[in-house]
Each structure stands twice: as C-alpha cells, then as structure tokens.
Amino acid sequence: MSNLSEMAATWPPYSHELEWPPGLPAYKIIDTDGSQGEPYAHYAWMREYAPVMRAETDTEDVWLVSRYEDVRKAMRAPKIFSSEVTRPVPLKFLTLIDDPEHNRLRRIIARAFTPKSVSVMEEHIRRIGAERLASLLKAGGGDVAAEYSIPLSIGTISGILDVPATDLNKVKFWSDEMNSYFARVARNAPGTGTDFETTMEFFDYLQENLERLYLEKSEAVGGHLARIWKEGLLSDTEVREMCGFLFVAGHDTTSLLLSNAFREFAAHPELLPRIKSNPSDAALFVEELARYRGSVHRTVRRTTEAVEVAGTRIPAGAVVRLMIASAGRDSAMFPNGDVFDIDRSTEGHFGFGHGIHSCIGAPLARLETKVTTELIAEHVASLQMDEHRPVVYMAGNNLTVGPKHLHVALTPHQD
Secondary structure, X not given: OOOHHHHHOOOOOEHHHOOOOOOOOOOXXXXXXXXXXXXXXXXXXXXXXXXXXXXXXXXXXXXXXXXXXXXXXXXXXXXXXXXXXXXXXXXXXXXXXXXXXXXXXXXXXXXXXXXXHHHOHHHHHHHHHHHHHHHHHHHOEEEHHHHHHHHHHHHHHHHHOOOOHHHXXXXXXXXXXXXXXXXXXXHOOOOOOOHHHHHHHHHHHHHHHHHHHHHHOOOOHHHHHHHHHHOOOOOHHHHHHHHHHHHHHHHHHHHHHXXXXXXXXXXXXXXXXXXXXXXXXXXXXXXXXXXXXXOEOOEEEEEOOOEEEOOEEEOOOOEEEEOHHHHHOXXXXXXXXXXXXXXXXXOOOOEOEOHHHOOOOHHHHHHHHHHHHHHHHXXXXXXXXXXXXXXXXXXXXXXXXXXXXXXXXXXXXXX
C-alpha cells in the first residue's frame, strides 16, 4: 500500500457494523453498565469470525486481537507492540513502560519480592481468610466480594508493604481512586473528578510509610523497597508510583480472582470433597481458574510499525487490545476451552501475564488463591449462588473484568 488511505480500504468493519448473532449485542470498548461482565460468548464469536476487530471510540480506533497464538506472538514482540501507549509515560507503572526502563525497574522491584518476604505472608493470609470465611459461614453466606475477597486482598498487599492495620479503610479508598486515575490517564476512562488529588495524597502517604519502614528496618517487601530507595536505585517519584502500582496490581486483580473461586466451586460442587481430601489439588484449581476465569481480560499496546495479524494489516501507531481472557478460552490451545477442568494442562495460560510483562506479584496472587481454595474445601460443605441476588459486574474501561458483588449461600462442615 502506498499510503494510509489505501491501507484503510482493506481494514475490517467496526464492531458495531458486524452482524453479531441474535441476542449478542456488538462488543463495546467501554462497558458503561457492566453488561459485558460475562463476555465469553463475545470472545468465542470474535475468535471464530473476527479474530482482528476494530472498535470506534471518541479519540481513536482500537483494534482487538482475540486468538491465542496471535496474542502470544504480540506479547512476545514488545518492539512492535509497545506498552508505551501514552507518551510521555504518565506513571511509573511496569505495565506502561518498555525496555530498557522496564527491565531496570522490574529488576530493582524484584529484589524486594524475596521468596522469604512472600512466604512469610501465608500465615497472615490464612488468618484473614479463615476469619472472613468463618463470618460468612455463621451468616449462612453473603457477598463474597465485599466480605471476603476485598478485605483479604487489601489486607495482604497492605501487609506486604507493612501498612498499619488502622489505615486499611483509608488505603482501600485511596487505592480505588488511584485505579480510576490510572485508567483515565492511560486509557481515556472517565475518572472520578477527584482521582488526581487523591492519588497524590496516596503517594505522599506511601512515601512517609517507606520512611518509617526504613527506620524500623522492616523485613517486609515495603522495607526492602525503602532500602533500595535509600540506596539511590529508585527516585522519589519512582518509589512512590511503584508502591502505588503494587497496590493496584495486588489488590484489584486478586480480589476478582478470589471471588471467581467461589463461583467455580458453586458450578462444580464435586470439587469441594475432592480438594478437602487432596489439598494438593488446590494448585491445579488455581491455574485452571486463572486460565478459565482470570481477572485481567486484556492488555493494551501501541504498534510501532504496520504489522499483519491473522491476515489483517494493522497500521503503525494503532492502539491494540490483546484479549488475553479470550486467548485463555481458545480451544486451538486448550481443548474444550470453555469448559472448566482442573485436570487439564494449563501450561501457557496468560492468567498471570506472559513474557517480559509476566506478573511480578504472581507468587503472591497464587498463594492467596491457593489458601482460599484450601479454606473453602476444608470448611464449606455446600456452596450455591444466591438465586435472589444476581451477580453485579464491574463497569467502565478497566483491564480487569469480574464481579463487584457476588452473593452465595454457604453451609459449613459439621466435623
């Protein structure tokens, strides 16, 4: 093609111009009402009929790639599919940065996530999880998102960064506001109107907390970060924003995965006695959960040059969504991909990222989900979705998808 207009003549139609099957509305980039909280039928149709699809937004077109192999190739080609979608990079978040800066920051942060600093959290996670689950069992059930998953995930990431327990409610509010700010500056999401001011306040708090951890010689991840910062390997801006990133990455994504664990036990009650008898199977459950109902549904890139994907030429400078949750259901990689099966091979799933952008906190997320799986199997005799309280899904333009509210009925073991 000699110019962009000639190339555009070969581009696929927009999502809203396609003939979607009856009962399945066109896929939207911004899910304003949570109606795409269960998007797997969309993904299956896209993989079959529109593996590279365009969607129109107020600012620029977004291209969506939905098949496993195409997503994998893109994630392994960071020089063509750049993470720096917005320039200058608005925040020192690992998901927004390319090498060499990404590699430098990741290696520094990884120093703080020592095996010891993560493993010592298991007792903390198990205590919080057991207390929360016991409260739900006593009540006969409840909203596991609000009453189990969010308290456990925020309590865990706060423990990792050694945030005082008395500040958890305040930190939860700040974290949600920062997530909104992150979505607004990185993906043109609406924001809250107060997210910038609140985020700056949160960064100030995190830096003050690091000063305390440094003086106390804390052995938590936050203490390691404080010493790295004082060594001069991280600037004030970098350490503040990286701590904020750890809150976003460690809280939002994990809380959704934990809620989804309850959901899959409700759908597969035969797994309760199986894992109770064989706790080692909890690890299989976690990996299949991350593949089948992972919390991060897409990651965003910008092309640095024109590139062909599934027979479609995507132009240079295009915003591309790599639909990793769709890739996880692709039967070309995972036979009967829309079926939950803990005995399948999940090798190669993207539930905890892939390549240079694999999740730095994946060991912690796996630990929280494994402990939750073990606790449910150990203490719950039966688990059903509350038929009178439908699932309420998150809305907006987040990279994550999942339940904002998920009510279940629980019956405890009598032994």
